[in-house]
Amino acid sequence: MAFAQDASKAVRFTLVWWVLSAVLYPLLIWAVGQLFFPYQANGSLIEVNGQVVGSELIGQPFTSDEYFWSRPSTTEYSVGEDAAPTGVSGASNLAPSNPDLITRVEETAETLRQAGIEPTYDLLYTSGSSLDPHITLEAAQAQIERVAAARNLSPEQLQELIDTSIDGRSLGILGEPGVNVLKLNLALDAFSPA
Structure with a gap:
């Protein structure tokens, strides 16, 4: 019992x-x-003209010369008219000695050099989560000449736009200042439509 x-x-x-x-x-x-x-609870989604264009928390790929490029990502972005703009997330977990990672980094560095961009670490490597929407100020500034030429803007105008788009350290002490690429590119479109 x-x-x-x-x-x-x-x-x-x-x-x-x-x-x-x-x-x-x-x-x-x-x-x-x-x-x-x-x-925040609903994904920090950014809308333009009533259309969701992405989340300020998840990086997105940009390949046009008229935009600032993000850091590489291992996410599989959805494509097509009905696709979600943020895609599927996940990190690659490739070791620094992995031949696939080495090949990808070398190819990315060559692509950046051909575009006239001096490669920075964050333009070569994914973040730990592979979702980081930010690049360093150095990475944004390395792209000024390319974007300025594509948009017929002066480098000074783009530098000013970058300066107004800087996100500071979290809680004032964590991390480094950076630029959210999606928000920077949206500000760029508002400043000078592509």
């Missing part, structure tokens, strides 16, 4: 904790997010 009571108590205890931790807690967190932080 004691075993049956203990087993019953254990099952009830497990069910109560399951309801608390797997149902009520997630609902509470979701409700707080939707009530106090709806923009």
Whole structure:
């Protein structure tokens, strides 16, 4: 009889904790997010003319000379009219000695040099998550000449645009200042339509 009571108590205890931790807690967190932080809780999506163009939290590829290029990403971006703009995420987990990584970095460096861009580390390598939407100020400045020529703008105008697009350190102390490439390119389009 004691075993049956203990087993019953254990099952009830497990069910109560399951309801608390797997149902009520997630609902509470979701409700707080939707009530106090709806923009962030829903993906920090950026809209232009009522159309979602991406998330300020996930990097996107840009290949046109009229835009600043992002750092490489191993994400598989969705394509097509009905595709989500942010794609599927995931890191490559390639070791620094992996031949595939070495080949990709060499090819990327050559592509950058052919475009007149001195390769910087963040234009050559993915971030740890492979999702980082930011590049360093150095990487943005390395692309000024190419974008200025493609858009018939002066390098000074682009430098000013970069300076106004800098995201500072998180909490004022974490990380380095950088530029969100999607937001910079949207500001560039608003400044000078492609």
